[in-house]
Amino acid sequence: MEKAIVVAYDKNRAIGRNGDLPWGRSLPADLAHFKKLTKGGNVIMGRKTFESIGSRPLPERENIVISSRPTGVKKVLTAMNLRSALALSRYPTFIIGGSQVYKDALDTPEIDTIYATEIDVEFPDADTFFPKLDMTVWEEVSRTYHPTDDDNAYAFDFVTYKRK
Numbered sequence: 001m002e003k004a005i006v007v008a009y010d011k012n013r014a015i016g017r018n019g020d021l022p023w024g025r026s027l028p029a030d031l032a033h034f035k036k037l038t039k040g041g042n043v044i045m046g047r048k049t050f051e052s053i054g055s056r057p058l059p060e061r062e063n064i065v066i067s068s069r070p071t072g073v074k075k076v077l078t079a080m081n082l083r084s085a086l087a088l089s090r091y092p093t094f095i096i097g098g099s100q101v102y103k104d105a106l107d108t109p110e111i112d113t114i115y116a117t118e119i120d121v122e123f124p125d126a127d128t129f130f131p132k133l134d135m136t137v138w139e140e141v142s143r144t145y146h147p148t149d150d151d152n153a154y155a156f157d158f159v160t161y162k163r164k
């Protein structure tokens with residue numbers, strides 16, 4: 001069963017600012033890509049990421065939140081750490097952040113794919129980052145360019161990395 005990281009970051013690997021995405025809702029093509037990838041699967045996220053999406057489960061996916069306390073939200077599973085979250089997963093599984101959860105996932109050999117959206121811009125006031133990839137461990141296997149258009153404020157690449 002697939003186990004993958006899904007992340008979007010800027011040129012400095014920034015993923016967050018003030019509890020939200022630095023680019024806000026300005027990349028609908030990336031949100032559509034995220035939905036298509038993760039639909040029907042398990043999504044695993046940290047408690048702050050869960051709060052950032054409105055403390056509601058993402059629809060059409062089984063949601064698992066990593067936290068030291070239960071969320072108290074119906075239809076959301078809680079796990080104390082990534083290992084326990086993976087043990088609860090029943091479907092193709094997507095690790096969707098934030099930074100500590102990504103760090104743990106990069107150190108977990110069974111998570112062997114990264115679906116990254118690499119945004120061609122720098123957000124100077126970001127406060128949350130994706131770790132730098134160790135390219136002795138990961139290799140790029142595909143890259144698709146998406147230009148700026150009427151709906152999407154920045155150009156970006158959809159990139160897939162596989163664990164070697």
Ligand SMILES: NC(=O)c1ccc[n+]([C@@H]2O[C@H](COP(=O)([O-])OP(=O)(O)OC[C@H]3O[C@@H](n4cnc5c(N)ncnc54)[C@H](OP(=O)(O)O)[C@@H]3O)[C@@H](O)[C@H]2O)c1
Binds near residue numbers: 009018048052066096
């Ligand atoms: N660009 C992207 O792709 C992307 C993706 C996801 C999030 N984000 C952004 O990133 C920010 C949120 O990320 P974040 O890094 O601040 O927080 P986070 O990882 O989402 O949540 C941190 C919380 O998760 C729990 N947790 C995480 N790892 C744990 C571990 N190993 N053991 C126990 N508990 C653990 C703890 O919850 P408790 O304190 O409840 O115990 C911790 O306080 C937001 O700005 C969000 O918009 C961006």
